Amino acid sequence: MSNSVLASAEINKDENVIWHQHQVTKSERATLKNQQPVVLWFTGLSGAGKSTVAGALETELTQRGYHTYLLDGDNVRHGLCRDLGFSKQDRRENIRRVGELTKLMADAGLIVLSAFISPHREERSLVRELLPQGEFLEVFVNASLAVCEARDPKGLYKKARAGEINNFTGIDSEYEQPVEPEIHLNADVYEVSELVKQCIQVLTERSIIR
Template sequence: MSQDENIVWHTQTVSREKKQVHKGHKPVLLWYTGLSGSGKSTIANAVESKLFELGCHTYLLDGDNVRMGLNKGLTFSDEDRIENIRRISEVAKLFVDAGLIVSTAFISPFATDRAQARSIMAKGEFIEVFIDTPIEVCESRDPKGLYKKARAGEIPNFTGISSAFDVPISPEIHVKTAQQSIEQSVEQIIQYLKEKEVIKL
């Protein structure tokens, strides 16, 4: 008998439905994806601030922050990137189960990993937000100096330079930051949540 056969899912007394009623909004996962420097964390933070103002219960899982704890020790190899996203997908699912509007700001470059994250969520609870920023704009920003290091060969497997980024084919929300401000991007995302009745205001 394998160890897995001795593990049984424990059903909680406080159901997801009760949590949703208690919080006053639907639980969803806003999955921000885009190149380094595209503005994922900036926009995700701004959206969370707006949701907080509206009385929503939220949590933001940022790529760098998670790598300092839960995913400490993982590299940026393709294999570790896959494990990084697998772990964060499972954590995000738990937060959604708790009734929160969860945001994850990760490059998550591989379409298969994003599809896997979507597959473990209930229908309608995974909202892919593609922060579409041209690489030349990302590189001109280079807030952490990573592109400069990647161009110098100091960072291997750097997305957009020496590692691939699979552009989302049909994201729920397509944010084109080269054509609109942060405020407009936030409003676009909030409006989507209102249209889908995630938040009712």
């Protein structure tokens, strides 16, 4: 099939795909769950503790009776994004897909916890723009490269230093720290339990949870 035919087919598809508005609304789903939907977007270097903190926070929220779902970077690449590599373009597409998924989950009335390195501010901003104001909370799990490399829970830094992994964030690929995250967690200093308390405090102050 020629490029012109493919382009034409893509245009026709866009013209004929129409958003279907369901009778049950986002507000009704959230009310049924007795909570405010929100996306907590955990970002930070590999080994900073994003998934660990997000998992502990989800456990705490679940024990309090809230409806949650945790999206983890590695888990998503086993299914939804398994066709993507780690080039700049593929990593951008990975975040785009996850962003659209978090939007749908928030529409279902859930508290969504999303743990991804997501190294570029622009990509994180694109996800923020998908959601209503106040429904996207950027959570910066801030641990220094030295600490993350010392932890190296998956042995990835060692492989990156040996040249076995290319485009590894913090080594040969940049990480852009959040400028004004809604939640800033100092993972170099505090234990996971304290970081969870800090998250709970912000969620309570914002009336997302009681």
